[in-house]
Amino acid sequence: xxxxxxxxxxxxxxxxxxxxxxxxxxxxxxxxxALRPLGLTVPQYACLSNLIxxxxxxxxxxxxxxxxxxxxxxVLLQGLERAGLVQRSEQPGQRREKAAQLTGRAxxxxxxxxxxVQAVARRMTAGLGKAQRTExxxxxxxxxxxLSEE
Amino acid sequence: xxxxxxxxxxxxxxxxxxxxxxxxxxxxxxxxxALRPLGLTVPQYACLSNLIxxxxxxxxxxxxxxxxxxxxxxVLLQGLERAGLVQRSEQPGQRREKAAQLTGRAxxxxxxxxxxVQAVARRMTAGLGKAQRTExxxxxxxxxxxLSEE
DNA sequence: CGGTTTACGTCAATATATTGACATAAATCG
DNA sequence: CGATTTATGTCAATATATTGACGTAAACCG
Numbered sequence: 521x522x523x524x525x526x527x528x529x530x531x532x533x534x535x536x537x538x539x540x541x542x543x544x545x546x547x548x549x550x551x552x553x554a555l556r557p558l559g560l561t562v563p564q565y566a567c568l569s570n571l572i573x574x575x576x577x578x579x580x581x582x583x584x585x586x587x588x589x590x591x592x593x594x595v596l597l598q599g600l601e602r603a604g605l606v607q608r609s610e611q612p613g614q615r616r617e618k619a620a621q622l623t624g625r626a627x628x629x630x631x632x633x634x635x636x637v638q639a640v641a642r643r644m645t646a647g648l649g650k651a652q653r654t655e656x657x658x659x660x661x662x663x664x665x666x667l668s669e670e
Numbered sequence: 671x672x673x674x675x676x677x678x679x680x681x682x683x684x685x686x687x688x689x690x691x692x693x694x695x696x697x698x699x700x701x702x703x704a705l706r707p708l709g710l711t712v713p714q715y716a717c718l719s720n721l722i723x724x725x726x727x728x729x730x731x732x733x734x735x736x737x738x739x740x741x742x743x744x745v746l747l748q749g750l751e752r753a754g755l756v757q758r759s760e761q762p763g764q765r766r767e768k769a770a771q772l773t774g775r776a777x778x779x780x781x782x783x784x785x786x787v788q789a790v791a792r793r794m795t796a797g798l799g800k801a802q803r804t805e806x807x808x809x810x811x812x813x814x815x816x817l818s819e820e
Numbered sequence: 821c822g823g824t825t826t827a828c829g830t831c832a833a834t835a836t837a838t839t840g841a842c843a844t845a846a847a848t849c850g
Numbered sequence: 851c852g853a854t855t856t857a858t859g860t861c862a863a864t865a866t867a868t869t870g871a872c873g874t875a876a877a878c879c880g
Contacts (some may be wrong), residue, residue: 533791641683
């Protein structure tokens with residue numbers, strides 16, 4: 521019986537926590553290696569990605585989506601501004617917010633960066649079928665939801 | 671048909687990458703909140719945990735297991751030393767390594783910290799059955815393996 | 821309406837982490 | 851054996867991130 525079934529561990533919650541951390545660390549490392557030739561860091565890429573998804577977004581909102589403080593996001597944005605990749609509107613809006621946008625040069629650079637990052641992500645999930653990717657998504661979502669409630 | 675089946679997404683590799691990061695960030699945040707009353711940070715807890723698992727381990731090895739540089743681990747260890755939680759052997763071994771060990775006081779503190787952290791991990795996996803935890807473990811391991819090969 | 825709360829952006833101080841370099845001594849290998 | 855490689859610890863400089871605080875103005879609500 522159980523032919524072809526691989527022996528599989530019976531993980532404790534703590535082991536799963538460690539594994540989540542280890543997986544993320546490895547993914548981050550690979551993304552960093554993939555982005556380095558383009559002169560971008562992972563946080564910078566994440567910032568550009570969020571700005572592509574929602575142009576004119578505020579710095580504080582970017583900070584939330586990147587899981588960093590708004591102060592950190594501000595210095596990150598300053599770096600991207602200095603590099604000519606983002607442009608922040610002076611004389612800002614009703615809530616003192618300064619809308620940030622990508623420059624044209626940034627958009628073409630981001631296209632390359634996104635290719636590199638997506639390749640890493642595909643590599644990560646190369647051994648998984650469609651049903652397994654769906655399952656992983658559902659399981660991680662359940663974990664996140666459990667950690668989010670009240 | 672499909673009664674009782676919840677609509678489930680068909681995630682791209684990139685979405686899974688973002689989700690891994692988001693899950694880890696949330697887990698880290700909850701661990702931080704759980705450890706703060708004890709005066710410990712997550713990296714400090716991880717360090718103590720590794721020292722419990724393998725007493726006399728070297729600083730560089732601790733750095734590898736925590737996914738940080740050995741320089742960072744060194745300042746972290748200095749902080750733990752100053753707090754009287756770890757003790758490093760002077761006049762060290764054959765490879766210039768200084769074995770680090772927990773003090774008795776640290777062991778009782780770690781017991782409390784581990785309780786708090788394990789509770790967070792259990793909360794994270796509260797909605798998962800045994801089979802689902804095993805599946806999540808297998809899927810994350812597959813992702814890590816795919817990112818590790820050559 | 822008027823007081824309170826919330827939200828952005830920013831300044832300052834500090835903590836944390838990384839990169840680069842160096843000395844040292846063991847391990848490796850031709 | 852002798853030369854090269856590897857590994858640890860450490861110093862210095864720098865980058866990155868956090869906490870705390872402040873001013874401001876919109877949103878909220880009794």
